[in-house]
Amino acid sequence: LREWTHAFLHDLKDLPQHKYGKFNASVLEDEDLAQEICLHLQSKGKYVCAMNNFQFLDTPKIKE
Numbered sequence: 928l929r930e931w932t933h934a935f936l937h938d939l940k941d942l943p944q945h946k947y948g949k950f951n952a953s954v955l956e957d958e959d960l961a962q963e964i965c966l967h968l969q970s971k972g973k974y975v976c977a978m979n980n981f982q983f984l985d986t987p988k989i990k991e
Contacts, residue, residue: 928977936968936975963989 934941942956967983968975983989 928980932968932975932977932980935965939965960989 939961942961964980964983968979971979
């Protein structure tokens with residue numbers, strides 16, 4: 928998750944792909960969600976960590 932976070936911050940098109948089941952696209956292809964995640968991570972500055980992603984994605988607003 929940490930590697931995905933850093934890769935995404937360096938290249939906003941570098942999205943992790945779901946490899947299980949019949950899903951073959953990342954939820955980050957939703958541009959609005961990707962933008963919200965990006966803004967959230969940018970607000971954390973250079974001290975971003977995987978837990979920041981987890982906490983953000985675990986909020987009721989994002990789970991909708």
